[in-house]
């Protein structure tokens with residue numbers, strides 16, 4: 001059974017950047033019925049040609065990578081862990097860096113494989129509907145699932161690279177992890193001796209302006225904006241949703257918990273992402289007819305190209 005909720009008609013405005021009215025799409029039929037909300041989203045996907053998807057940690061929990069703020073989140077269970085993601089603590093305290101490197105050795109991203117939610121977004125791209133896939137995730141699972149790197153905008157960077165905080169030299173994470181395994185507790189840059197860190201944007205660290213500008217441009221051009229598995233609490237990325245809404249896009253939020261932006265959504269879907277995204281995104285004929293019949297209809301699924 002899927003879960004969905006009707007966005008509240010109005011409540012106190014918590015969004016100050018780009019604050020459009022909380023008007024729902026008139027073609028919405030859900031009225032709180034979860035299956036109807038998924039059907040609405042699916043119909044809007046079919047009607048759209050410039051879909052922008054914003055993903056957060058929630059799309060990767062079914063691949064075994066915990067989120068930060070969900071009920072099983074890393075910070076929910078251990079608020080101290082937030083320090084490891086804070087740039088000021090990281091730069092100032094060698095002990096924080098040593099713990100961070102030990103954590104990177106064990107990072108679940110090295111073993112994780114994409115789930116049905118990631119694969120559904122590959123289907124969107126194959127159908128020619130995906131304008132951009134903006135992700136807050138650092139795990140690289142969208143590219144691994146098969147989305148084109150040119151369409152994936154990693155606003156918070158990637159854990160698969162390291163970067164020197166002094167000279168900016170980048171390199172593969174696994175090479176630096178080999179140094180940690182060999183006994184270096186806080187490996188420094190081989191080029192200049194500076195502090196090394198995963199090539200992710202930590203809390204307190206500035207985003208790359210060109211990257212966030214690219215994401216904002218895509219959001220402004222979207223005809224459908226889907227926020228998937230994100231608590232929509234981290235700015236400026238969360239501001240992409242009201243930006244897209246103001247520019248005229250339909251908005252779908254798929255997340256297990258309520259978000260501060262639910263009142264802007266045309267549909268809210270709170271079932272498990274790896275179940276609901278395939279229902280919303282996959283190619284129509286895969287569901288309606290077995291593969292053998294598709295040729296009889298004279299229509300080819302993008303899967304077969």
Ligand code: NAD
Nearest residue numbers: 056057058067068069070136137138139229230231256273
């Ligand atoms: P978040 O932890 O703030 O929120 C994740 C949301 O997803 C929660 O509201 C949770 O209820 C929901 N969720 C979790 N599993 C779900 C499921 N299976 N189905 C439906 N909903 C589900 O995540 P965020 O908004 O992405 O922000 C956290 C920051 O931490 C991001 O900036 C990101 O860079 C980083 N992060 C990344 C990863 C990753 O790369 N996989 C993992 C943890 C944190």
